[in-house]
Amino acid sequence: MHQLKKPYLLYLGDAQDPVNAKTAFGLRDWCRSDVLGEWSLPTAMVSVGVPRLSPSAAAAQGAGSLVIGIASVGGALPMQWLSDIEAAIHAGLDIVSGMHTRLTSFPSLVRAAQQYDVQLVDVRHSDIPFACATGRKRTGKRVATVGTDCALGKKYTALALTRALRAHGANATFRATGQTGIMIAGEGIAIDAVVADFVAGAAEQLTPDNAPDHWDVIEGQGSLFHPAYAGVTLGLLHGSQADAFVLCHDPSRKFIDGFPDFPIPDLPDAIRQYVQAGRVTNSAIRCVGLSVNSSSMTDAEWHRYAQQVSRELGLSVGDPLRGGINEIAQALLATSTT
């Protein structure tokens, strides 16, 4: 399991477009108290609005890691970022990256990290060995976010649900399974990078025994209806032994994103299939709400849609970015017995 050193200095490289700085904005929005500041090249055009700090100044304030908060074209590490990264290493910061290209593939970074005794952490990769799943029932409670497709709000929903549960006085922990989530949480497992045999086992390790009234809120990955990633989704759901799940959905999508031959099932069928799949490791699994990415709708359309779907499914419906998902958190707590 990845364990990151907080607080963070966010690195924005030579970012020209805020769209490419989604990771940095996500860290600012979801773990602001862990972000000391940001740093970038003089050519950068993007700021996330936190104090500008050089790596050495951040280190002097107690920073633990420089986090690369920007996606590069093609996922490679641009050579012009290297001097800033090396400066951060010299200042004693760990370097955290979610890029495809591993930090450890740069001999100069590896040498510097050894010399200054810091870690190069590639959160997209997962070289740690995991055990196979045991299926043993664990103490504590677990809720998973699952989706009708990829990339429609499962991480955001899990983060918002964790906040809403805490606001209701519940004991809840966000459990990260993807790179940005791991950076936000400061720990987690890039579940899609685990060797297939150990996915469910890694999910078990991510959500260990806990207090009876504690909720793990597990960031979902992929979708049961995705032709490439459904196996990851299923292994994660099984290892999570989820007591409940929130289905995440974007009504504007009729087909799996990028796979026009693969339709998204209707919502009752999607819920039924997730319940059936989850029952393998938790016979009591239930759907407690629908989290909608309603960005394609006007306010009027959204209200009409939410009311209609809530009535049809008999479930709380919310959009974490439009009114929040507090009702889903309430529904989860109301239907739970300790």
Next chain:
Amino acid sequence: MHQLKKPYLLYLGDAQDPVNAKTAFGLRDWCRSDVLGEWSLPTAMVSVGVPRLSPSAAAAQGAGSLVIGIASVGGALPMQWLSDIEAAIHAGLDIVSGMHTRLTSFPSLVRAAQQYDVQLVDVRHSDIPFACATGRKRTGKRVATVGTDCALGKKYTALALTRALRAHGANATFRATGQTGIMIAGEGIAIDAVVADFVAGAAEQLTPDNAPDHWDVIEGQGSLFHPAYAGVTLGLLHGSQADAFVLCHDPSRKFIDGFPDFPIPDLPDAIRQYVQAGRVTNSAIRCVGLSVNSSSMTDAEWHRYAQQVSRELGLSVGDPLRGGINEIAQALLATSTT
């Protein structure tokens, strides 16, 4: 994808019990024409009944690989086998192992392999990068073996079905997804060793475009009902885009082997769930037969069981080790249109 050099010399080490030599017996039974002979230490008590040949004699007869045909306690490579393995390397043979311990973890073997320009092939591992699945419909036809549990005959069924299809004049290829299967086929992918994100993509690569009347017979892995391995099963099924499947079952098992809290569903439900899962990438998927591991039954019990289940499911029922599964092959061909 692993590609092995045939023909083989089987290595039996210091085997004391035929049970531990299942791989060697499997190779003798399923690719006898690729087996030149066997070799072992003087203390070995097991033979698979093929000519005894030293590595150098086998090499002189054209052998391509020494295949470790015996499982060691704990999956490690016993030191007393090393001199035989090194002798095989010196004779110019590739070394093929399905053990957990990698051949490449022994510096002396790595050095010798470099010196003599031979390969060390660890078929249990899968270090080759794969692409993500595309979901693109491929030409040719595919049948998968799937199971109500692990380790109840999916490989054996796939091999027997391939033979039966060929006996009917069909063009069929066994597609190996596990270590012993890979050794038998001489190629394949250890699918459970693939990084989770790429399982479906690896299955696509394993079963590429083919002639319209060609059948890939895909060795299944795990089970959709297994708390640890269902994700592997699903990714493999999705990437296979199976037109048909044979369900493998052992009626003596009421629970997943080693997981007494996890019941095996009844057969109609198991078939329904595999059909539902397979429909994500092939809407026409159908079950064409039930392959039974009937080793727990008397002949009378087996005949009664087979008749009853065949009537209840409306499917051909067979045991590859007891009367064969020719009827299942016929059912597959009878219900297929080119």
